[in-house]
Amino acid sequence: MAADEREVGQGDDKGGPRWPTVRGRHAAAARATSRDVARAAGVSQATVSLVMGEKWRGRVSEPTAEAVRGAARELGYRPNLAARNLRLGRTRTALLVVPALTNDFFARLYTGAARAAAEHGVGVVLYPSPGGTGPAPDPFASARATLDGVIASSMAADALTDIREGGLPLVMLDSDPERTDAAATVNLDIADGMHQVARHLLGLGHRRIGHIAAGIDSWTFRVRARALADALQGTAAAVVRTEHAALDVHAGRRAAERALTGPGPRPTALICDGDMLAAGACKAARRLGLRVPDDLSVTGFDDLPLATALEPELTTVRLPAEAVGEAGMRALMAVLDGKPAEATALPVGLVARRSTGPAAGK
Amino acid sequence: MAADEREVGQGDDKGGPRWPTVRGRHAAAARATSRDVARAAGVSQATVSLVMGEKWRGRVSEPTAEAVRGAARELGYRPNLAARNLRLGRTRTALLVVPALTNDFFARLYTGAARAAAEHGVGVVLYPSPGGTGPAPDPFASARATLDGVIASSMAADALTDIREGGLPLVMLDSDPERTDAAATVNLDIADGMHQVARHLLGLGHRRIGHIAAGIDSWTFRVRARALADALQGTAAAVVRTEHAALDVHAGRRAAERALTGPGPRPTALICDGDMLAAGACKAARRLGLRVPDDLSVTGFDDLPLATALEPELTTVRLPAEAVGEAGMRALMAVLDGKPAEATALPVGLVARRSTGPAAGK
DNA sequence: GTGAAAGCGCTAACAG
């Protein structure tokens, strides 16, 4: 078929208008190549390459350059990326692996990464790993692009073996900074975020705390549990109940129901590992006839748009997702340039809204 | 620099171990090529290509094939995609252009498209257009991959001129089926969805309806307004108020406040162009001391996870996003195969939940 | 200041 296409596209190489013409079976115009442009402009193909690559200063005369640009415009010339990539051996493209698309955190992460990449003339291809935080199967099958490097966010440490096999530089985001062979790491100060939540609740007089934890085995959630325990250490408060849930509203609601109706004293506050879980907790409260925040305080984590879609709005921890994406991409660029990459931990901040209030009397 | 790399990687072409070795400035292993594999297996480079491409049956003996596979594994050989793409003239990669990443609809769209693509051995690269539904600036700068085709969802008709310039086959999703030069179109029966909403509310006795419309100039929202007017035509009910809002919760809340506090009789039901707007409407109601659904019924559109994150859960219109993505990708595959693509319109369905109820007695 | 030429790594036709 490729041969057929050549036949049709180049059969009249030495006469008649070569372009536009029909290529293959669907009526798509055969793309002009730099040789076509050269011919049209009456220059050599190399000159076209020089001009199009903005490398002509002092090598090609101004009128010639202008002629080339004109011919290129005329023919609708667009350089063939496959050829350029092959020749250059690099693609100026990075892959961003995320466990989910649905989550606004990752959308913002992408935005930041794409911005930083653009500054370096690099593109970003998103790969939502089908297995969530678990093993990421061959992203090269999906994002078929040849890649210069990979950034992965919030994945389990061993989820990236397939990807690492590609031998590409890897930057890990929101992941265990210890147990990793990534070239660089960018993290959030998750522990501090949880400390802030705990202090906030402590200050409001809460002593019996329930923890709605994400039932996902990844660094970011392990840190949350540990930090919460740390923060409560030596205070009058304690986690009286921990319930695990998948990261969605329904699972969060059921976990919160368990936490609120289980044996023992009822928690006056529910700390949730994510805003989605917190939304579920709010639903659970309402169904149990508890008012938020009067009877029950609820905190989230992430500050997704969901946090302000609810009423009352969620007290939660704001994660600088875009900054993480930017820092991650910059780290990758540094690695690609052979510069040493330092490990970063970005600050996070509690956003106090209406879902938390003073602990109910007693 | 590229020259340097070649030097380092291939300087000892005729002696010593060629692989692994150091390439460029960062310590990444130079990738083995099919020639390296051929040398290691003691066969010609073409044979390697045949074996790796699963095209060896009846052309290469079993032992030879096994030797090649062994050598490839040994060397960690991965075919160079840039080279393959250049040679084949196609990349088996499609671009999916969406106006937003944050929206679960588009996440599901991607899932469906990726599944259908995988069946054809095709990859999907996601391009979240920075300008939302507006003009999509050069996605080729971002997704640097060479592409075989483009699928665009919910974009303004003239937002794709840059993309179309690439001369690639284009399939449009959730877009005006008339005013388009796309090779194929896949749509949702949005009008029917709005009709269902109207009938539902009519049946509950609502006569004064407010419309919280998306202030976005795209087909999908124009249809909603028109269909609503159609559906109410000749009934006892009418749209007493229309307010426009950007597609987020806050804007939705403000628009709903305007609709509920403006002059004239207050609507007993608010039809919203999207679940996010409906979430805003619910917040507005609560702030105005109105109970949903007792004092005010609210409907959404899309059936995002947000719809069930709220309490009460939203009555909304479920859009088969994954099916749209699948159909879109299949249409693109058909176009690429030169087959005629038929225009499709997928059915949508009302999901009645707790945010709608009987109209409050006059 | 411009052109000629050498490949990047791969596939597919063709020759043995």
Next chain:
DNA sequence: CTGTTAGCGCTTTCAC
């Protein structure tokens, strides 16, 4: 059954 060969379109020396 296996090897040789001719490029895909581009970038980058190197001659002129």
